Amino acid sequence: MKRMAIVGNHALSYGALLSRVQVIAAYPITPQTQVVELLSEMCADGTLKAEFVKVESEHSAMAAVMGASASGARAFTATSSQGLALMHEVLHWVTGARLPVVMGNINRAFGPPWSIWTEQTDSLSQRDTGWMQIYAQDNQEVLDSVILAYKVSEQVLLPTMVVLDAFFLSHTSEPVEIPDQEMVDEFLPPYENKYILNPDDPHAFGGLTNPEWYMELRYKIHKAHEEALQLIEKEGREFEKLFGRYYGLVDPYRVDDADTILVAVSTAASTARYAVDLLRERGKKVGLLRIRVFRPFPYERVKEILSGAKKVIVLDRNLSPGAGGIIASEVRGALANVKNHPPVFSYIMGLGGRDITTKNIMELFEEVEKMEEGKDIIWKGVKI
Amino acid sequence: MKRMAIVGNHALSYGALLSRVQVIAAYPITPQTQVVELLSEMCADGTLKAEFVKVESEHSAMAAVMGASASGARAFTATSSQGLALMHEVLHWVTGARLPVVMGNINRAFGPPWSIWTEQTDSLSQRDTGWMQIYAQDNQEVLDSVILAYKVSEQVLLPTMVVLDAFFLSHTSEPVEIPDQEMVDEFLPPYENKYILNPDDPHAFGGLTNPEWYMELRYKIHKAHEEALQLIEKEGREFEKLFGRYYGLVDPYRVDDADTILVAVSTAASTARYAVDLLRERGKKVGLLRIRVFRPFPYERVKEILSGAKKVIVLDRNLSPGAGGIIASEVRGALANVKNHPPVFSYIMGLGGRDITTKNIMELFEEVEKMEEGKDIIWKGVKI
Amino acid sequence: MGKEEKKIIFKSVNDLPPMAMSLGTMWVNKTASWRNLRPIIDYDKCIDCMICWKYCPEPAIYLRDPDERVAIDYDYCKGCLICVEECPVDAIYTEEEGK
Amino acid sequence: MGKEEKKIIFKSVNDLPPMAMSLGTMWVNKTASWRNLRPIIDYDKCIDCMICWKYCPEPAIYLRDPDERVAIDYDYCKGCLICVEECPVDAIYTEEEGK
Amino acid sequence: MRKLTIPREEYMTPGHLACQGCGGALAMRLALKALGKKTILSIPACCWSVIDGPFPYSAAGVPIFHAPFETAASTSAGVAAAMKILGKEDVNVVAWAGDGGTFDIGIQAISGAAERGDNILYIVYDNEAYMNTGIQRSSATPYKAWTTTTPYKFPKARPKKDIIGILAAHKIPYAATATVAYAEDFVKKVKKAASMRGFRFIQVLSPCPPGWKTPPEITIKLARLAVQTGVFPLYEVENGEKYKINIKPKKLKPVIEYLKLQGRFRHLTQEDVDEIQRMVERNWKVLLAREEFSKQIEKIV
Amino acid sequence: MRKLTIPREEYMTPGHLACQGCGGALAMRLALKALGKKTILSIPACCWSVIDGPFPYSAAGVPIFHAPFETAASTSAGVAAAMKILGKEDVNVVAWAGDGGTFDIGIQAISGAAERGDNILYIVYDNEAYMNTGIQRSSATPYKAWTTTTPYKFPKARPKKDIIGILAAHKIPYAATATVAYAEDFVKKVKKAASMRGFRFIQVLSPCPPGWKTPPEITIKLARLAVQTGVFPLYEVENGEKYKINIKPKKLKPVIEYLKLQGRFRHLTQEDVDEIQRMVERNWKVLLAREEFSKQIEKIV
Amino acid sequence: MIEIRFHGRGGQGTVVASKILADALTREGKFIQAFPEFGVERRGAPVAAFARISDTKIWPRHKIYEPDHIVILDPTLIGAVPLLDGLKPGGWILVNTTKKPSQLGFPKEFKVATVDATHIALKYRLGSAASPIVNTAMVGAFARVIPVVKLETLLDAIEEGVPIKPKENRAAAEEAYNSVIMEG
Amino acid sequence: MIEIRFHGRGGQGTVVASKILADALTREGKFIQAFPEFGVERRGAPVAAFARISDTKIWPRHKIYEPDHIVILDPTLIGAVPLLDGLKPGGWILVNTTKKPSQLGFPKEFKVATVDATHIALKYRLGSAASPIVNTAMVGAFARVIPVVKLETLLDAIEEGVPIKPKENRAAAEEAYNSVIMEG
Numbered sequence A, B: 001m002k003r004m005a006i007v008g009n010h011a012l013s014y015g016a017l018l019s020r021v022q023v024i025a026a027y028p029i030t031p032q033t034q035v036v037e038l039l040s041e042m043c044a045d046g047t048l049k050a051e052f053v054k055v056e057s058e059h060s061a062m063a064a065v066m067g068a069s070a071s072g073a074r075a076f077t078a079t080s081s082q083g084l085a086l087m088h089e090v091l092h093w094v095t096g097a098r099l100p101v102v103m104g105n106i107n108r109a110f111g112p113p114w115s116i117w118t119e120q121t122d123s124l125s126q127r128d129t130g131w132m133q134i135y136a137q138d139n140q141e142v143l144d145s146v147i148l149a150y151k152v153s154e155q156v157l158l159p160t161m162v163v164l165d166a167f168f169l170s171h172t173s174e175p176v177e178i179p180d181q182e183m184v185d186e187f188l189p190p191y192e193n194k195y196i197l198n199p200d201d202p203h204a205f206g207g208l209t210n211p212e213w214y215m216e217l218r219y220k221i222h223k224a225h226e227e228a229l230q231l232i233e234k235e236g237r238e239f240e241k242l243f244g245r246y247y248g249l250v251d252p253y254r255v256d257d258a259d260t261i262l263v264a265v266s267t268a269a270s271t272a273r274y275a276v277d278l279l280r281e282r283g284k285k286v287g288l289l290r291i292r293v294f295r296p297f298p299y300e301r302v303k304e305i306l307s308g309a310k311k312v313i314v315l316d317r318n319l320s321p322g323a324g325g326i327i328a329s330e331v332r333g334a335l336a337n338v339k340n341h342p343p344v345f346s347y348i349m350g351l352g353g354r355d356i357t358t359k360n361i362m363e364l365f366e367e368v369e370k371m372e373e374g375k376d377i378i379w380k381g382v383k384i
Numbered sequence C, D: 001m002g003k004e005e006k007k008i009i010f011k012s013v014n015d016l017p018p019m020a021m022s023l024g025t026m027w028v029n030k031t032a033s034w035r036n037l038r039p040i041i042d043y044d045k046c047i048d049c050m051i052c053w054k055y056c057p058e059p060a061i062y063l064r065d066p067d068e069r070v071a072i073d074y075d076y077c078k079g080c081l082i083c084v085e086e087c088p089v090d091a092i093y094t095e096e097e098g099k
Numbered sequence E, F: 001m002r003k004l005t006i007p008r009e010e011y012m013t014p015g016h017l018a019c020q021g022c023g024g025a026l027a028m029r030l031a032l033k034a035l036g037k038k039t040i041l042s043i044p045a046c047c048w049s050v051i052d053g054p055f056p057y058s059a060a061g062v063p064i065f066h067a068p069f070e071t072a073a074s075t076s077a078g079v080a081a082a083m084k085i086l087g088k089e090d091v092n093v094v095a096w097a098g099d100g101g102t103f104d105i106g107i108q109a110i111s112g113a114a115e116r117g118d119n120i121l122y123i124v125y126d127n128e129a130y131m132n133t134g135i136q137r138s139s140a141t142p143y144k145a146w147t148t149t150t151p152y153k154f155p156k157a158r159p160k161k162d163i164i165g166i167l168a169a170h171k172i173p174y175a176a177t178a179t180v181a182y183a184e185d186f187v188k189k190v191k192k193a194a195s196m197r198g199f200r201f202i203q204v205l206s207p208c209p210p211g212w213k214t215p216p217e218i219t220i221k222l223a224r225l226a227v228q229t230g231v232f233p234l235y236e237v238e239n240g241e242k243y244k245i246n247i248k249p250k251k252l253k254p255v256i257e258y259l260k261l262q263g264r265f266r267h268l269t270q271e272d273v274d275e276i277q278r279m280v281e282r283n284w285k286v287l288l289a290r291e292e293f294s295k296q297i298e299k300i301v
Numbered sequence G, H: 001m002i003e004i005r006f007h008g009r010g011g012q013g014t015v016v017a018s019k020i021l022a023d024a025l026t027r028e029g030k031f032i033q034a035f036p037e038f039g040v041e042r043r044g045a046p047v048a049a050f051a052r053i054s055d056t057k058i059w060p061r062h063k064i065y066e067p068d069h070i071v072i073l074d075p076t077l078i079g080a081v082p083l084l085d086g087l088k089p090g091g092w093i094l095v096n097t098t099k100k101p102s103q104l105g106f107p108k109e110f111k112v113a114t115v116d117a118t119h120i121a122l123k124y125r126l127g128s129a130a131s132p133i134v135n136t137a138m139v140g141a142f143a144r145v146i147p148v149v150k151l152e153t154l155l156d157a158i159e160e161g162v163p164i165k166p167k168e169n170r171a172a173a174e175e176a177y178n179s180v181i182m183e184g
């Protein structure tokens, strides 16, 4: 184990390195390029024994890792925003093909207008592709999540996206513990999959399926997600045993006696944690629920934690136009069937890289303190 | 006005014809091909004065209509499933560029495995792209919705997707009234847009936008959606005056005194209407809420109609793996902040073209009659 | 690949593989019903050139045991009549199906 | 295109066009601050060949009034020194900025 | 009398879902004979997505990955990378796609894989239109042909895209045309390509009865006429430079012999036919010249 | 003494965000001089997405549609279709993209538009890598060059993609190379292309100081050397067949003169340089031969 | 509401038959849904099509499992596919055959009608000798057996709806109308 | 928690400066976030970078608006950009300049330190004469002015972290450490 100051992009690369990925196919895009560059270096100097397919686009990147994974190789890619969107068709495909591909996505706002700054709409708008999604709040978690992602993905045969904020993680250097390779090897065995392309046992994958059985195959995908809900927590505990860090589906903070709980993801959640501490110092009974795993959506955990609160605030750094915040809609959806659940205050903020400061978050709690009725959408910070 | 038996795909083509579209760019895919074919014929024989760009892929189709619309031409395309997914990046782009493109999408299940049958995951999983989405339940509505879509889109500068079920509409011949061209012209004036590519008044569109103003531009997109909520109903009434048919955001049926209301879209809603009548004959107090416009999501109308019921059933012919039915999640999200709202029973059924019969729907009501607590996901028809 | 006609029967979702993976071959699918005209080899005329075998798209022509002459598998022949057309010595004639 | 330095000030979201449409030109953006070395034309040496003008990527070289000789707009010149390099008669020399 | 001109082994099974007389089905049958068992196919959307049969069956006898339409080459690139890292480089990694998936929506992935020199054999069975979706024009559709999107009133106005020329410009080690009528030639080319490394490409003209509006029995005849009339010459290009024409008819048959058999050309006027005749002749002469030229540049060091 | 060799009018404004000595900025300045005001640009992701300036400003002086990376040609196809139906066919519909957006992610849309004969002038400013994202390899990156994804230890192993050859294989009316050092030649080519119809293509080599690791002042010198060494010959191809070399140096300068100025080549060994020298010479001879050959096939009727 | 199922083979115009019917009914202000069995159609392979007919708007939109009547365009399908699946007792089975209804041996609970549509199609040179197109003749016969639409309207719909040989198709339909043999 | 802002020009290694600092602090088991001003960097154009330093894990993740200290790598930026925005009273301003702190005329509420990093960089041939790379010298000086990290650790971090000339960079940092002039 070694403690190093690295940027989030490099944490992603180290995660791939330590997971001993075998095939990488990726295409550069700001703010992900450092991932591609470091992995290129690692492959060039032999640090990483992997084939790097320097594809001509993101849909080819995703197709190449798909082909590799289907052939029995552990496969990795990384992208952001436009690139992720260009993969969209293939994202759905990888899920249907039940391939445990792992990908890093650096959250960046969609164009137009061109923006290179953070916003979660890119990954969240892939919410229906069937990919598991993990949102990291620091670079340590980025690295660890890649390893954990393979561990879970390869058991449930579902792909995982490890998501991090542009710049606030991707380009921020901070201390990260780099686990020893042997310990990672102990945690993560080599990729084994019996459903692969193998001339000695030839099967066709994905052929035309009549209405007779299609639905059952989709059902299996959903059940695999449900299985993953358990596995993520189980593997999180295994990981903790070896590395001393636990990652679960959600990351509740000071929620036990909280009247108001804020729900957030990614670096905004990290900032919110600081804000919660400051408010607690002032005697406010506030708490934070960081959603770490967005797909499978941890309904039960969310219900459990939030239903005791008097008010729920959701911070969305994303927008589904014509609807509202994506996380809020899922959280409201989760609470709807809970009897006497608290009202939800859905805030949209920080789009296109607009900063979310500790102060901003404290303001949310203050504003909500004065409101009684839940609100489906509140815009925070728009210059009116 | 002429009454003709046409398939849904041709209804879409006639809608485009009557809307006097000027540029079409499309790529064939089952079950949409008839749209492309008929429009090709119409362009070839001069019935329709339009440029047809026979592109080499769907992302080029969407890019070409985008370029055309940005240049001041009324533009149209149509696709389905994989094709829609391949457009994904450009779909987001068209929204950000605020272009009133109209597209037909024939709902078809995503691969793998290959399927050509109906399911709504393709279009619903585009829910975060900022496109308005209209789900038609018969071929008349398909045709009329194209015209209405242009009317609204061009006022709010947002694109619209007119969605219809594979085969159950696309390939089903049924009587459709073809409005007279003059009356359509009266309703739908020529496309005028002052924000276009014009060498005499040169502007750049979509340039890099700092965090300073990006969020405000997104806010405007959302506000345009909110404006559309009003406009859709207003233009629906205008349309009714001329053509005698009204289309709104939602289409409630026998809900006023209903204890249990079923929420559905598309042809399943049409079947459900029949089921509701049969159940009413048996004295059951049931009703139907067909959601016609899914984006902008008609929160207020949905809340208004559903909050009076004792139970709400949502029928989803789609799946967001790791979450559940997409419409259900939106409906639950809409209800969450309504005090004492009814429990919601979220059914997944009919995936990959599995048939949804009148009997199936009646069973939903019967099953729910026996349940008290709302359920976030119930699989209906999986061969267990 | 040997002939393998095993029909795969799933009773429930639990019988399915995780993805749509083939578990059997198309030998299960007898395409005889597609045929209107039945090609028939006149072995007296046949010069054993194997051209019909070479061009059958199914393939429904095989080399029969034990003499290794070309033979038509009527369970699968779709009746495209390529063999009839291509036979250099007109050794294949046709008959209407179901007559 | 005439020089147009109009700075666009939005006060609120209501001032914005519906999409990110340009409303002014980059004349607003004086790139002088990027420059380390300042190119200076020695008009005595200059033979008016316009090569410097032809190759300036900004363009920060224009044809001045009224004599139409080449001149450098120091508000925009980034100091790439292409003009210095390309001048056939070495009529452009440099000075360090801020000295 | 008996002569086995192509490998005896069958990998493809009957019972598949191709139409009667499908050239594309025959192409696969022949290709697999050449490739053998150690082969992995990636097949994007095309008739072959259906021909192979519905879940849980397959007709190919070798592993298939059904891939999104635009990804034949890129999926194969991933398969090839995996084979390399897993030490299974004896496996033929084959992309098998239709003309639409190759000339149109798949060309970017092809261009990328070709440029990178990925170790793939790409075979396009060219039936000159999008057949699986019911006969729409592709950029492989010939000049003046009818399809549902190039209706009789306005048949295709552009010539067929020169895919071999495009691939040759990528300087790939091997590019070749073939057709099902010349089965031995096709098998030989597949074997040759399979024995090489890097990105290799074969275009096999595969007549399609419903798409060409022809009776199924003349599939082979049409494929043969395409060559004999010069409409579809058989040739190879090595390293983008070395052209070799495999079949050189003494005299080209008139194109009308080929065209008149096909419903998709039934609207042609005499002028149309004459124009096509001229084009074909010119292309043929250019190809002959190119073959000569390649001898010339071979000498350049 | 004074001679105005290129149009006087400026459309592009200074104040833009290109680096010091950016060849791509100069290329645009020159192209707009040739194109004039009646021009619509579609620009996909590339340095020019930034160079043009942030909202609400623009430096180009003509309308620009900023487009997704892969859609320069297809967006322009839509613009061209609109111009046609709206009766504005006097407008130059121009796709302006980097080499990455052209050789790689945009090539499918280009191939499609070229095949359809869409009425577009496509200009690629070729700086031989993805510069906007910080210097990653594209398929236009030259053999053995360093980029961040082809690190010094493992520089690019594949030669630069022959984009003109690929476009020529599409038989488009006009394809040409150009570079900013030969400004008059470039302007002439843009004007010539603009006067034609159908899909036209110009590749303008545009040195990039940070990407090539060169001081900004030698941008023109490098562009000139690229031509004089034969690394980047200037030529035109009409209808995919008629080659014309515009600048024929009596004797090519040694490539080392070009390479040694650039940090991206600083790792080259003498063998590497020799190899590159041989490649360049061979390509040059092939090009000369091709020019001759095209006279030959011109005679074929 | 009347529900009908058509059986034929790919390439025989089975779907077109149901579409012509839709057109005719539409002309009379009636309501109809006509749709093919959704799937991959290959020439020669068995196919089916459906129609739902009513005087008022039709709401249910799903396949037809229990048709009121059945129309068989190709007699060789008998035995090859489960043609009578779900057919309601008392329903008509209309078959293209040279045989008499009684010769077909269908269960007694159904009414049977026959017409030699192949012969008629050949007579009017519809399709080729190898594959005659019998669809218009079959809808003609249908109009007699299940009188949901006026013959004249149907004939007009045929004449305007078929891509080639409008007169011949019209005549074929009329002849079939007149020559159908009904038992039951 | 200490928050610092760095100002420089594209190409001068401003971001690298903050990264080296991050590395050094990490070696000492401290916590740090070092990040650039997020945007499009062009050679010559003004850029900024940030660092947040603490002995415990740092939770807030947003830009720094009110830095405790400021480091200016390029003296020509003075006047060109609002360098002191948000600087907390009592904070240090460390400037690369030949001048003495008092000559710079900064407001009295701030403490000022200067170092001739350009000279030092030139001396050790870091970068070119036209654009010397001053970043390592500047972090050296920084370590003296704001003693959050041991010099030795910093020098090690530099030596192992820079892509070329490790020794020279180390020496430059050390020399800067020793030659910085502090007032305040």
Ligand SMILES: Cc1ncc(C[n+]2csc(CCOP(=O)(O)OP(=O)(O)O)c2C)c(N)n1
Pocket (backbone or CB within 6 Å): B027, B028, B029, B030, B058, B082, B083, B086, E024, E045, E046, E047, E048, E068, E069, E070, E097, E098, E099, E100, E101, E102, E127, E128, E129, E130, E131, E132, E133, E138
């Ligand atoms: C992204 C996408 N667009 C469109 C389709 C629909 N589609 C499936 S197969 C096909 C035609 C294939 O044509 P070709 O490649 O020539 O193969 P063929 O069917 O002729 O064998 C099309 C358009 C698809 N599956 N995916």
Ligand SMILES: Cc1ncc(C[n+]2csc(CCOP(=O)(O)OP(=O)(O)O)c2C)c(N)n1
Pocket (backbone or CB within 6 Å): A027, A028, A029, A030, A058, A082, A083, A086, F024, F045, F046, F047, F048, F068, F069, F070, F097, F098, F099, F100, F101, F102, F127, F128, F129, F130, F131, F132, F133, F138
């Ligand atoms: C779909 C997608 N993938 C990746 C990117 C990121 N990206 C933006 S510009 C660029 C490089 C462009 O390279 P090139 O076309 O050569 O233009 P240059 O930057 O060199 O001028 C890349 C990879 C993007 N914007 N969209």
Ligand code: SF4
Pocket (backbone or CB within 6 Å): C039, C055, C056, C057, C058, C059, C060, C061, C072, C076, C077, C078, C079, C080, C081, C082, C083, C084, E021
């Ligand atoms: S008719 Fe066709 S399918 Fe039957 S054996 Fe002959 S070639 Fe084969």
Ligand code: SF4
Pocket (backbone or CB within 6 Å): C041, C045, C046, C047, C048, C049, C050, C051, C052, C053, C070, C086, C087, C088, C089, C090, C091, C092
């Ligand atoms: S083609 Fe004719 S002669 Fe040759 S093997 Fe077949 S039947 Fe015999």
Ligand code: SF4
Pocket (backbone or CB within 6 Å): D039, D055, D056, D057, D058, D059, D060, D061, D072, D076, D077, D078, D079, D080, D081, D082, D083, D084, F021
């Ligand atoms: S130094 Fe560069 S920017 Fe300045 S005038 Fe000369 S060429 Fe133009």
Ligand code: SF4
Pocket (backbone or CB within 6 Å): D041, D045, D046, D047, D048, D049, D050, D051, D052, D053, D070, D086, D087, D088, D089, D090, D091, D092
């Ligand atoms: S290049 Fe030199 S000589 Fe020519 S105009 Fe410029 S300064 Fe004068």
Ligand code: SF4
Pocket (backbone or CB within 6 Å): E017, E018, E019, E020, E021, E022, E023, E024, E025, E047, E051, E127, E131, E132, E207, E208, E209, E210, E211
């Ligand atoms: S449509 Fe053509 S290519 Fe497709 S299966 Fe039928 S014959 Fe073969």
Ligand code: SF4
Pocket (backbone or CB within 6 Å): F017, F018, F019, F020, F021, F022, F023, F024, F025, F047, F051, F127, F131, F132, F207, F208, F209, F210, F211
């Ligand atoms: S990186 Fe290169 S191409 Fe991009 S603006 Fe700078 S000099 Fe120009």
Ligand SMILES: [Mg+2]
Pocket (backbone or CB within 6 Å): E098, E099, E100, E125, E126, E127, E128, E129, E130, E131, E138
């Ligand atoms: Mg095809």
Ligand SMILES: [Mg+2]
Pocket (backbone or CB within 6 Å): F098, F099, F100, F125, F126, F127, F128, F129, F130, F131, F138
């Ligand atoms: Mg570039």
